Amino acid sequence: MDEAKILDLIKEALNDVAPGREADFAKVTLTSTIEDLGLDSIATMEMVGYLEEQVDATFPDEDLAKVSSIMDLTALVRASQT
Amino acid sequence: MNQTPFSTVAEAVAHVADHWPENGYTFQDDAGVETFYPFGQIELDTAQRAGAMQAMGLKKGDRIGLVIIEPEQFVLTFLAALRVGIIPVPLYPPLSMGNLDAYAQRTTNILRNANARVLIASGRLQNLLWSQVDAVPSLDRLVKADDLLAQDAPTFPDIKPDDIAFLQYTSGSTSEPKGVIVTHDNLVANANGVMGGHSVGIDPDKDLGVSWLPLYHDMGLIGFVISPILWGMQVVFMPTMRFIKRPGSWMDTITKHKATTSFAPNFAYALLAKKAKPAMLDRWDLSHMRLFGCGAEPINPATMRAFTEVMSTRCGMSRNALMPAYGMAEATLAIALKPVADHMRTNLVKAELFQQEGKADPIDEGYQGQVLEHVSCGPCFPLHQVRVRAEDGRLLPEGQEGELCLKGPSVTPGYFENPKATAAAFQDGWLRTGDLGYVLDGEVYVTGRIKDLVILNGRNLHPQSIEWEVAQVEGVRKGNVVAFSRPGAASEELVIVLESRATKTEADRLALRQNVQKQVLRKMSVNPADIVIVDVGMLPKTSSGKLQRRKTRQQYLTHGVGHEGSRTAGSSASTVTLARHMAKGVWSRTKAALRK
Structure with missing residues (x-):
């Protein structure tokens, strides 16, 4: 899966977790930070759960703890696909 | 059964299998794969871990920090410490994304306050926690939870009912943590209160518990690790993140067992x-x-x-x-x-x-x-x-x-x-x-x-900790920030009211709100539900100039803090109309499904 596809998937996950904020999430890019998303810790992990289901993987907790940008998250998704 | 046959948790771990040999704990991993430990196995494994702790030089009364993600590793290590009178301090693991610095600081403050000698952590968290050994003067070493294997059997000291069993650090602010002392007497009394025939009436031959609750929190630790072992009750433990990522796994596990x-x-x-x-x-x-x-x-x-x-x-x-x-x-x-x-x-x-x-x-x-x-x-x-x-x-x-x-x-x-x-x-x-x-x-x-406490998703936050972070944001008038909670359908919600001189236009105010939101998310992993900017001097203060949090909250809830179109009404309890309205949103999808 290439980066653009993963980014689309992340946006899909965001819209699932926080419906009604499509306009905000449309602006998300690879360089956006996790804080830019404006989600609390529970909603952030819900979003991760959605991603995991779509790509059929479980991201290790210790790797998630180190994620600070959308780029990092994208790398995690890619790593799970190899 | 109205009371546990044991007088300490140490005694329970050693002898629970004599009473209920068939029962035990089941642990799920991240993928839901289960491992069953009969109570007899828990007795053997905790003895081995206790021996390993003593081999490190730890003795009765010493404190150890525990940062362990896997329920299986956590439960065995925690109960092992209790058997030999070593006092565990359960700490939460770094669970969310993007706030490792704030996490490390909080962990350091607690380990210092407890004067912990050893930090025992999940193997996969070792590189995130190395810095604690330097940051906490009393800390001798960082140890992997799955490396606790002893050659020699432990020496079991006499554990008395009024001995400290462990410390709960859920109260207190980030900078001044407070460890609640929990004795074996406390635990036995509380288990009798919760599980006894006059209340829940747990029957170890029939009842079975399921818990995804974090084990560093009283509800998960005392409710599902300690009380059940005092009672011989079976429990299935799920990793907390498994529930948060896939909430349905909670009900699937209940159905299965x-x-x-x-x-x-x-x-x-x-x-x-x-x-x-x-x-x-x-x-x-x-x-x-x-x-x-x-x-x-x-x-x-x-x-x-x-x-x-x-x-x-x-x-x-x-x-x-x-x-x-x-x-x-x-x-x-x-x-x-x-x-x-x-x-x-x-x-x-x-x-x-x-x-x-x-x-x-x-x-x-x-x-x-x-x-x-x-x-x-x-x-x-x-x-x-x-x-x-x-x-x-x-x-x-x-x-x-x-x-x-x-x-x-x-x-x-x-x-x-x-x-x-x-x-x-x-x-x-x-x-x-x-x-x-x-x-x-x-x-x-x-x-x-x-x-003054904000409770978000079961997590206790001290408003001072939040206010301090907000005060770091440029444009916020230092010392003039108030954080409090308002009722919500799912959990309490965080409201921040702050004074600012710097905002002249609506665009200034929007930018300041965004910066405050980012700061709170970065430092506390919390998303404020509302950020209100008021003019200088608008926050209620005492005659000595001290901010009045409760009064600000009251004003906010009755639309009084320079706030247009406040979304909340009522006092600390939500009004019936409001609660119904909010729950309607939460449940609309399920109810729509129900009608199909």
């Missing part, structure tokens, strides 16, 4: 509702569930009713299963529970009279005014007492709101090496809870809070 008991904060019931799909409701069988406990944060009656409606109609759950509970770390865990056989009970009172005079006067037929709905948490356990006091210390009559004060064998002897905080927490031998409420017909109703 024909479980009878589980507990969670209010937010979890709302989250489950949001994620439940028709196919899930079709496969869940909750007919064995005797109780779904609810505590650790304010209980929203509408959310609870909606959960009961859907789960009883679709999944065969008993309509009496939801069990509101009241308690706190300083009272070990719980102190009052709804009786098992009863419906969840609420008290509808006249809002104006309650808000002005604190008098809980039930509405009568034909009453037209605003109504507040308060949830009953049931009567206090036997041997425990609750009373309600006014600010001046006067005892208040039934139905009158005041500070809830507790007494009984579950109440902590105090905070660890902190006589000042301990003295402040007690008055004439009664624990001052800092919670507001009243007692009516012997049942406890919790209505609000005197202490």
Whole structure:
């Protein structure tokens, strides 16, 4: 899966977790930070759960703890696909 | 069974298999794969780990930090320490994304306060925690939880009922953490109160618990690790993140094991509702569930009713299963529970009279005014007492709101090496809870809070910690920030009110709000529900210039803090209309599914 596809998937996950904020999430890019998303810790992990289901993987907790940008998250998704 | 046959948790771990050899704990991994440990195996494994701790030079009374993600590793390590009198300090693992610095600082402060000698952590967290050894002077080493393998059997010291079992660091601010002392006596008394025949009436031959609750928090640790081992009850443990990522896995696990008991904060019931799909409701069988406990944060009656409606109609759950509970770390865990056989009970009172005079006067037929709905948490356990006091210390009559004060064998002897905080927490031998409420017909109703605390998704946050972070944002007038909570359907919500000179235009205000939001997310992993910017001098202060948090909150809730179109009404308890409206949003998807 290439980066653009993963980014689309992340946006899909965001819209699932926080419906009604499509306009905000449309602006998300690879360089956006996790804080830019404006989600609390529970909603952030819900979003991760959605991603995991779509790509059929479980991201290790210790790797998630180190994620600070959308780029990092994208790398995690890619790593799970190899 | 009205009381545990054991006088300490150490004795229980050693001998529980003599009484219930078939029972034990089941641990799920991240993928849901299960491993069963009969109690006899837990006895052997904890002895080996205890031996490994002693081989490191640890002895009775020493403190160790525990940062362990895997329930299996956590439970075995924690119980091993208790068997030899080593005092564990459970800490939460770095669970969320993007705030490692703040996490490390909080961990350091707690380990320093406890003077911990060793930090035991999951193998996969080692490189995130190395820096603690340098940051905490008392800390000798960092050890992997799965490396605790001893060659020699441990020497079991005499563990007395009034010995400290462990320390709970859920209270206190980030900069000044406070460790609640929990003794074996406290744990035995609380287990008897929760599990005994006069309340839940746990039968170890029939009952089985399921828990995804974090094990560094009293509800997960005392409710599902300690009380069940004192009682011989079976438990299935799920990793917390498995539930948060896939909430349906909670009900799947209950269905699979024909479980009878589980507990969670209010937010979890709302989250489950949001994620439940028709196919899930079709496969869940909750007919064995005797109780779904609810505590650790304010209980929203509408959310609870909606959960009961859907789960009883679709999944065969008993309509009496939801069990509101009241308690706190300083009272070990719980102190009052709804009786098992009863419906969840609420008290509808006249809002104006309650808000002005604190008098809980039930509405009568034909009453037209605003109504507040308060949830009953049931009567206090036997041997425990609750009373309600006014600010001046006067005892208040039934139905009158005041500070809830507790007494009984579950109440902590105090905070660890902190006589000042301990003295402040007690008055004439009664624990001052800092919670507001009243007692009516012997049942406890919790209505609000005197202490400054924000409870988000079951997590206690000190407003000072949040305010300090917000004050770092450019444009915020230093020392003029107030953080507090407002009621919500899933959990409490965070509101921040701040003074600023720098904002002239609406665009300035929008930018400042965004910066404040980012700062709070980065430092605290919390998303503020509302950020209000007011002019200089608008925040209520005392004559000596001290900010008044409670007054600001009151003004906010009644639309008074320079705020247009405030979305919230009511006092600390939400009004019935508001609660219904909010729960409607949460449950709309599930209900739509129900109609199909």
